[in-house]
Amino acid sequence: MLGLILAQEILSPQALSVLGAGLAIGLGALGPGIGIGLLASGALQAIGRNPEATPQIQLNMILAIAFAEAIAIYALVVALLLKFVA
Amino acid sequence: MLGLILAQEILSPQALSVLGAGLAIGLGALGPGIGIGLLASGALQAIGRNPEATPQIQLNMILAIAFAEAIAIYALVVALLLKFVA
Amino acid sequence: MLGLILAQEILSPQALSVLGAGLAIGLGALGPGIGIGLLASGALQAIGRNPEATPQIQLNMILAIAFAEAIAIYALVVALLLKFVA
Amino acid sequence: MLGLILAQEILSPQALSVLGAGLAIGLGALGPGIGIGLLASGALQAIGRNPEATPQIQLNMILAIAFAEAIAIYALVVALLLKFVA
Amino acid sequence: MLGLILAQEILSPQALSVLGAGLAIGLGALGPGIGIGLLASGALQAIGRNPEATPQIQLNMILAIAFAEAIAIYALVVALLLKFVA
Numbered sequence: 001m002l003g004l005i006l007a008q009e010i011l012s013p014q015a016l017s018v019l020g021a022g023l024a025i026g027l028g029a030l031g032p033g034i035g036i037g038l039l040a041s042g043a044l045q046a047i048g049r050n051p052e053a054t055p056q057i058q059l060n061m062i063l064a065i066a067f068a069e070a071i072a073i074y075a076l077v078v079a080l081l082l083k084f085v086a
Numbered sequence: 087m088l089g090l091i092l093a094q095e096i097l098s099p100q101a102l103s104v105l106g107a108g109l110a111i112g113l114g115a116l117g118p119g120i121g122i123g124l125l126a127s128g129a130l131q132a133i134g135r136n137p138e139a140t141p142q143i144q145l146n147m148i149l150a151i152a153f154a155e156a157i158a159i160y161a162l163v164v165a166l167l168l169k170f171v172a
Numbered sequence: 173m174l175g176l177i178l179a180q181e182i183l184s185p186q187a188l189s190v191l192g193a194g195l196a197i198g199l200g201a202l203g204p205g206i207g208i209g210l211l212a213s214g215a216l217q218a219i220g221r222n223p224e225a226t227p228q229i230q231l232n233m234i235l236a237i238a239f240a241e242a243i244a245i246y247a248l249v250v251a252l253l254l255k256f257v258a
Numbered sequence: 259m260l261g262l263i264l265a266q267e268i269l270s271p272q273a274l275s276v277l278g279a280g281l282a283i284g285l286g287a288l289g290p291g292i293g294i295g296l297l298a299s300g301a302l303q304a305i306g307r308n309p310e311a312t313p314q315i316q317l318n319m320i321l322a323i324a325f326a327e328a329i330a331i332y333a334l335v336v337a338l339l340l341k342f343v344a
Numbered sequence: 345m346l347g348l349i350l351a352q353e354i355l356s357p358q359a360l361s362v363l364g365a366g367l368a369i370g371l372g373a374l375g376p377g378i379g380i381g382l383l384a385s386g387a388l389q390a391i392g393r394n395p396e397a398t399p400q401i402q403l404n405m406i407l408a409i410a411f412a413e414a415i416a417i418y419a420l421v422v423a424l425l426l427k428f429v430a
Contacts, residue, residue: 295379
């Protein structure tokens with residue numbers, strides 16, 4: 001009977017939504033993190049090759065970071081929804 | 087008895103197909119997303135190196151994006167099938 | 173009682189082997205797909221840099237593709253074994 | 259009845275926290291490991307291209323490794339918390 | 345009752361250790377495989393650029409392959425332990 005109650009608690013929609021929230025932010029942070037690393041790597045290499053172009057490179061780097069960051073924020077929103085919205 | 091009913095609901099084919107649909111589109115969007123990023127990166131670098139070749143590069147970039155996008159659409163189709171077709 | 177029967181169906185070796193088959197071909201296609209993309213990228217860049225070396229590059233590209241493809245076929249074989257062999 | 263007791267043991271919060279700890283350090287070591295590989299690759303190539311700049315490159319490489327290593331330590335902390343803190 | 349027995353068999357520590365062994369070698373072979381591919385790619389490109397340096401490149405390549413291979417052997421050891429040690 002205790003096993004049933006435990007299984008009920010663990011397999012309940014609320015309990016599984018916690019797992020889903022963890023997966024959402026965990027996997028959802030993977031891509032944007034790698035992506036920002038890649039684009040910043042490119043920007044830093046470009047600045048190293050041609051330091052006079054720093055303003056344009058910086059502007060475009062921040063623009064691209066914003067889009068990648070937004071994807072991470074989508075995952076954050078979904079994770080918080082899964083955790084706090086019934 | 088409630089535990090059994092909950093387990094029945096969660097482990098039923100319909101419930102698991104929802105999980106499968108999430109995995110299908112989640113993992114299926116991973117590859118094409120990275121792939122389009124890689125090929126667009128190559129295309130942008132090629133245009134930066136040789137701006138006069140922009141038309142050919144753009145044409146081939148769009149051609150390659152179409153094939154990568156198609157893979158994402160396969161995953162979308164499978165996810166929608168898993169969700170809505172019994 | 174219905175819950176028990178459902179759990180029995182879902183957690184039975186046959187049912188789990190279906191899951192294993194999906195994982196086998198799903199994850200087993202990941203690596204060779206990326207690998208063939210990488211090696212073909214290198215081959216195409218090499219041909220673009222030195223078009224006269226196309227025959228040797230093509231020969232070695234096909235040789236390497238064959239080995240990568242073979243890994244995908246291993247995954248396919250395992251997936252089909254899991255699905256159809258009891 | 260034995261099945262219930264086993265399910266109770268395996269699906270209990272303590273048992274699942276062991277699984278979570280494995281996932282935490284397993285996935286949490288993935289990113290920093292790859293990241294340190296990438297940044298050390300860049301540092302070694304830079305030293306190979308311009309050996310006179312070794313001191314600055316080494317300094318910045320160690321700085322960047324420290325930040326990447328810190329992320330792995332976060333995962334280690336979470337894994338140990340999940341394992342030993344009730 | 346059959347469902348309980350099946351669940352007991354599948355969720356027993358021995359059954360789950362089989363799953364863990366599969367995950368251990370499956371995920372543990374991922375990183376070293378990619379890593380050896382990356383380092384051999386670098387070695388081959390270096391030999392192509394400067395064939396006279398082949399002995400040193402080959403020596404260092406084999407050294408690095410040994411360390412990457414060792415990581416795969418760790419995963420193999422853990423997988424065999426999970427499978428055969430109670």
